Amino acid sequence: MTTRRYSSTNPELLAQAVFDVAADAGLDNASVREVAKRAGVSIGAVQHHFSTKDEMLVFTLRAASARLVERVTDVASIAAGGPHDVLVAMLSEMLPLDERRSKEAHVRAAFAVRAVSVPGLADIRSRGMFAIRSAVAAVLLDAGAPDAEIRAGGLVASAEGFAASALADRQSYPTAYLQRSIAQFVDLALRDRVEVGDAVELAS
Amino acid sequence: MTTRRYSSTNPELLAQAVFDVAADAGLDNASVREVAKRAGVSIGAVQHHFSTKDEMLVFTLRAASARLVERVTDVASIAAGGPHDVLVAMLSEMLPLDERRSKEAHVRAAFAVRAVSVPGLADIRSRGMFAIRSAVAAVLLDAGAPDAEIRAGGLVASAEGFAASALADRQSYPTAYLQRSIAQFVDLALRDRVEVGDAVELAS
Structure with a gap:
C-alpha cells in the first residue's frame, strides 16, 4: 500500500x-x-x-475569523475589572499591539479587500464582525450605556481603522498611542450610563 | 516628424x-x-x-490621497452649521455613501494593504491620514473639545474602519447606519467642551 x-x-x-x-x-x-x-x-x-484557490481562501478566513471571535469573547468573560477594562481588552485583540496581532491585522485587511471579488469571503467577514460587535454591545448594555449597538459598532470600526492605518506605518501609530486612543473612546462610549436596576424599574 | x-x-x-x-x-x-x-x-x-509598476502606484496613491485631503478640508471650510455638522460632513467624505466614495474606499483599502510591501506608499498614506486627522482635530479644538488630537484620531479611524467593513458588505452597513453611527461618534467626541473664551481666560 x-x-x-x-x-x-x-x-x-x-x-x-x-x-x-x-x-x-x-x-x-x-x-x-x-x-x-x-x-x-x-x-x-x-x-x-x-x-480551487478561492475555496482555500474561504477556509483560511473562516479559521482566522473564528480564532479572533473566540479570543474576543474569551477576554470578555475572563477579564477582571469593570466594563472599561473589559472593553479595552476585547478591542485590543484587534489592534496590532504585538507581532502576532500585527500579522493578523495585515491578513484581515487583505481579506477585506479580496472579499470584494471572491464570493464567500464577505459573508465570513461579516459574521465575524457581527459576533465581535455583539459581544462589545453586550458589555455596553450590561454597563447601562445607551445606544449600545451603535456605540459598539463605532468602537469596533475604530479598532479596525487603527489596525488598517498602522499596517505599514507603526511609527505613526505606536503602541502607547493605540492603547490611549482606544481607552479614550471606550470612556466616551460608556457615557450617560443608566443603572441597569433603574432601567428595569422604569420598564416595569 | x-x-x-x-x-x-x-x-x-x-x-x-x-x-x-x-x-x-x-x-x-x-x-x-x-x-x-x-x-x-x-x-x-x-x-x-x-x-516601474511601483512608481505608477506611488503616483496614483499620491493623486488619490491629495484629492481626498482636498475634499475633506474644502468641506471643513464651506460646511454650514456648528462643529457637529462640519465634522460629519468631513468624515462622510471617507465613507462609502455613494458609488464614487465606495470605489475610493475600496482602492484606499487595497493601497493600505499594498503599502506593507511597496516602499513609498506607506509614507503617502501616512501624510494623507495625518492631514485629515489634523483638519478634524482643528475643528474639535475650535469647538473647545478636550483631547482634540486623540479624539480626531479615533473619529478618522472609525470612518476608515466602517469604510473597510462596508467594502464587500454594503448590506450590513447601509447608508443610514453609517450616517447615524458617525453622527453619534461625533456627538461623543464633542463632549466636555470648554468655551474657547474660558480656556483663553484660564491660560492668561
Missing part, C-alpha cells in the same frame, strides 16, 4: 500556511503552489483538500 | 486609469499592460511616465 503524501496533512495546517504566506508576502502570493511549499506538502495534497 | 502616441497622455490620466482598474478588478490587476489598455495608450506610453 502506498502512503499518499496528503494523508499527512489536514486543512487546518494548510490554512495556517495560507495565513503565514499572506502575512509575509501578501495574499496575492498565497497560490496553491506557494502554500504547498510553505506547508511542506505536495501541490496535490493542497488540491486534495481545496479544489 | 512622427507623432509618438505617448505625447497625447499625461501621468494624471494614467493615475486615473490605475484607479479605475483597481476599483473594478482589484489592485493586483493594475498592471502596466492593463492600465495602458484602460487609458487607451500604448504600453510604451505608460513606461514613458513610469519606469
